[in-house]
Amino acid sequence: MKRFLLIFFSTISMVWAEKPNPAQHLQPSVFAVTMVMIHDVVNPPAAARFYSYCLLGAQEFVSRNDSKIPSPTRLARDFKKPDLSSVQSYDYALAATYCILETGRLILPSGYMLEEDQKKLVEKWLAEGQPQPTIDAAIDAAQVMAKHVLAYALTDRYNQLSTRLRYRPVKGEGYWYPTPPGYIEAIEPHWKTIRPFMMDSCSQFAPKRPVTFSRDSSSNFYKLAYEVYQKGKTLNTDHRFIASYWDCNPFAINTSGHMMIGFKKISPGGHWMNITSIATTQAKLSFNRSVFVLALTAMTLHDAFISCWDEKYRSNRIRPETYIQQQIDKTWQPLLQTPPFPEYTSGHSVISTAVSEVLTYLLGDRFAFTDTTEVIFDLPTRSFQSFRQAAEEAAISRLYGGIHYRDAIEQGQEQGKAIGLFVIAKVKKAGVKSF
Template identity: 70%
Template sequence: MRRFLLIILFLSQFGGIASAKDELRKHLQPAVFSVTMVMIHDVVNPPAASRFYTYCMMGAYEIVAQNNKQIVAPTSFIKSIEPIKIEAATGYDYQMAALYCILETGRLILPSGYMLEEDQKKLIIALLREGHTQRTIDQAVAVAQEVAKKIAANAATDGYLKLSTRLRYRPTKGDSYWYPTPPGYMEGIEPHWKTIRPMLIDSCNQFVPKPPVEFSKDSTSEFYKLATEVYQVGKRLTEKERFIASYWDCNPFAINTSGHMSIGFKKISPGGHWMNITGIATARANLDLDKGIMVHALVAATLMDAFISCWDEKYRSNRIRPETVINRYMDPKWQPLLQTPPFPEYTSGHSVISTAVSETLTYLLGDNFTFRDDTEVIFDLPTRDFKSFRQAAEEAAISRLYGGIHYRDAIENGQVQGRAIGQFVIEKLKKEGIKPVI
């Protein structure tokens, strides 16, 4: 626990006392990480987390674009974001405003957004130590508050606030359909997520994958073979496979049980993991703050749309999880290595979103971009070295088979779905003149 707190303290106050000549870009990763920590605290589900990241970055992206003509404004190609006219001040430090806007937007839209007020204070203290005047900071904060307020108002129109008014999800009767899984037997998460307004894609069903292998209890059927593979792989996992599965677990709903007691274990979301990889990569690429913010925003928007597309398919096919099939028809005592997430199986969310984001990152930062991922260090897992974003995405996808929570076709077809989304995003970026940043 002490180690965990020290890491948070370091990231929140990254930079310490510095000279006024230091660049502001060193504050970008800590700002995004602060948003991540609040979402971990709130146990924000994966689709919702991608939405929060997107809006937190869009205000900062718009501020940068209005002040740097080399940066294409998000409002010029993202129809979901309304044009923003900044009226608070002129001649302000736009980079400072953009950084503060990330935290301010999170403060306004996250359930426990008030927790970011402490991070805002720490950022201001750091800026003062670096030689910035109180007047400069106050001007930047005013702009950030104005833009964040407008972004939050825009976010309120995307359908998210209506989700709680929709009918609660009830499992469909039938052998082939998803049913809540142990140990929590939680109800389906975000069954109406397809109604959320996307950022870059045209609609939730623009990238419908091919149908899953048809359910069958026949031991010679293709479906039964898929389930048998999950069962057999789970029984003979190597240490490396176990580690890979645990590394990419990213399950905010994990529950530890002891007798009659259940204790929730908070983890980062899949989108949070990829946002942290984005921060690592932009820092390693030595990008300036403007480009770093743009890359973060585009990755977040890709994440958001990939989740919308994936969740549209999940609740259309409504497919049963391997754990349920194996317990019913093969081995009632079998358990997957990872806890099964509370929503239908097809397609694999990790496969869709990781592949989509890896395509966007590959376009912006290049293929064969090596990086060291330290995302899971706070959960007592070591750093990992990857040769490319696609390699990381491939591992994230297959980890779900090792974890015992997805069939192979959900993984492979999810990768096809994610790749199509990523390529669509790239073509849109090219059309708008957004080129690779390195």
């Protein structure tokens, strides 16, 4: 009898050990969304918006099955609980994973590309032994949830952006206008009108006013510009690599004679979404917690971009490239291509600091990790001792790249930290403690 029980429990243990881990399909699903956005050359603020909606339904599925994970209704403004009464019993982890791809399919410009990823996901589930009826029920639930999320997304004023007057650069000294080589029009000048998920308003975390513009060589503004100029002329190998590593410019253009060649890259938010995926996998978080961390990262990015873009088009400050060529050295070129929007504050500084604060709260202030995000762009991996260290490097990389003044970086970090602490207070109130 004892021998029988031993064999029985050993067999059960083997079955439990072999049970598929739903989290193994989470990171690839988020990355599939990333790849479509790279294909579509989605701009940084819009990318954060798409990530948020793609993960919103997944978080709702998880919260319905785990009391420790708050529903998006407790964090996202105006989000209402979807009615899933029409759906039969379903596996919530399968539904949550499929919902990421289904929402992306519906909301992204080239969302149809995710149909192949959905097909492959179903094939993997079948290979793992998931019954077809279980898969079908999960897909049905995911489709209902995705439609609910899409209806919610349609109320955030995104579709009204195209109806607004075309943006024209402000005339006068000290203001931004398009830069070479593409002279691309201003990106998302009305982004402040988009509904935030957690912030009260776009201006809730408005930074200090930027240093006043001046052409006087003894002025503080001239000194800021001269620092960028000097740094650009004395960059060492490490600084060049750091600038390139955090470039994350979806608008990159290379010129060859009269020909312009565009290079598709990951967005700044996409880089941090991948870091979050790496961290949740390394920390061996449960599927439920991983979904929540990813969803919260996305919403933090979204709100941080709204806050940053509100300031960019309020101060409308001239880029270093323009000022330095006018006032210091007409032959000077920044290491990185100047992005097509005003300078103050630094977007990298705002969003990186905000997300690093949230991840630090959830996963710890000494969470060492190796970032593999840029490998697909032929850059090596890079290791960090903490999220804050990575955010610090992302911020200063913009000075090395010659595209931001120091005050835009430092005030951007202050702005981002305030947003991050605000998000942390929200999740604390919702009952979420560090993992």
